[in-house]
Amino acid sequence: MFGKIAERYDLANTVMTGGMDALWRKRAAACMAPARDARVIDLCCGTGTSTRALSALVPQGGVVGVDFSEPMLAVARRHRLANVEYCQADVLHLPFEDATFDGAMMAFSMRNVVDIAACLREIARVLKPGARFVNLEVSKPANPLLRGLFFAYFFRLIPVLGGIVGGDRAAYRYLPQSLINFPDVVTLSALFEANGFESVQRVALMGGVASLHIGTRPAVRRTAPARAYASANA
Numbered sequence: 639m640f641g642k643i644a645e646r647y648d649l650a651n652t653v654m655t656g657g658m659d660a661l662w663r664k665r666a667a668a669c670m671a672p673a674r675d676a677r678v679i680d681l682c683c684g685t686g687t688s689t690r691a692l693s694a695l696v697p698q699g700g701v702v703g704v705d706f707s708e709p710m711l712a713v714a715r716r717h718r719l720a721n722v723e724y725c726q727a728d729v730l731h732l733p734f735e736d737a738t739f740d741g742a743m744m745a746f747s748m749r750n751v752v753d754i755a756a757c758l759r760e761i762a763r764v765l766k767p768g769a770r771f772v773n774l775e776v777s778k779p780a781n782p783l784l785r786g787l788f789f790a791y792f793f794r795l796i797p798v799l800g801g802i803v804g805g806d807r808a809a810y811r812y813l814p815q816s817l818i819n820f821p822d823v824v825t826l827s828a829l830f831e832a833n834g835f836e837s838v839q840r841v842a843l844m845g846g847v848a849s850l851h852i853g854t855r856p857a858v859r860r861t862a863p864a865r866a867y868a869s870a871n872a
Contacts, residue, residue: 639809640684641709643800647685648713650804654796660687663745663765664841666774667691669841669852675699676740682706682747684724686714690776692743693722699740702787704729709808726757729757745774749816755833762834765855769834772852777823779846788847792817823849 643650651659657665667688672678676700680689683703692701703724705711727733729744737862740763751757761771776792779785784812821829823840830838835853842849 639806639812640707641811643707643804644685644707644713646804647710648687650800651687654805656800657857658844659746660691660795662848663688664691665843666743666745666772666850667695668773669792669850670695670741670743670770672699672741677702678741678743679704679734679739679747679764681742681744682707682750683724684747684857686711686717686724688743688745689717689722689724690716690717693809695720696721702734702739730760732760732764733765736763736792736793738764740766741769742813743774744769744771746776748773748826749813749820754821754829758829758835760835762855767855769855770852771830771855773826774780774848774850775820775826776817777842777846777849778817784847786847823851825846826851 648789651760658787670678670692672695674696676696677700678692679691680701681702683689683706686703689701689703692720700721701721703714703722704710704727705724706726706728708726711726714724730750736870742765748757765771770818779788793814795815800806800809800813814867827840830851830853835856839852840849841852
């Protein structure tokens with residue numbers, strides 16, 4: 639599915655969000671607050687939009703973009719940057735040593751992960767103590783009026799726009815549906831805390847139509863994460 643929409647993915651995102659997705663990605667990257675020589679990872683990087691935003695923050699370091707879709711990575715690799723490399727991999731089984739990275743980011747992809755708790759533990763594994771993980775995702779606004787308006791747009795108009803601009807209406811029917819069983823912002827914070835992160839912060843964007851979750855890898859790894867949230871996304 640992602641391979642089919644790779645060529646027009648960035649254009650579709652720009653049209654569907656009015657360009658806001660690029661601004662949100664830059665804000666998410668800034669929330670990581672990496673040192674200029676840091677080595678960071680962009681998870682589920684897709685066509686590399688967030689990867690490029692991160693690369694500007696670490697001119698003396700580097701960014702690894704990871705995605706399972708080779709067609710998405712092929713688009714990303716067209717933007718050649720000296721401090722960026724791409725790797726085809728599954729975020730549930732990252733091919734990196736423990737404590738490899740100084741920071742991690744994921745944008746608009748956590749909804750597609752089959753086991754959020756396992757994903758968070760794997761991200762925590764590859765981060766150095768004190769490193770941040772920043773997750774940017776669509777969310778469900780708390781305000782009932784805004785939620786109703788957003789849901790009408792997200793579930794009814796997005797498939798139409800996606801079909802026209804992205805070229806695959808079926809794919810853009812799936813993407814809104816992936817929000818239905820996705821944890822709310824409070825539950826997602828609890829998942830962060832139960833699976834390898836502390837000092838978790840939440841930032842609502844545009845009234846809560848999107849949210850940032852920012853967690854820090856503790857100095858001492860938790861060996862027995864709470865099981866209460868292990869299947870919260872099932």
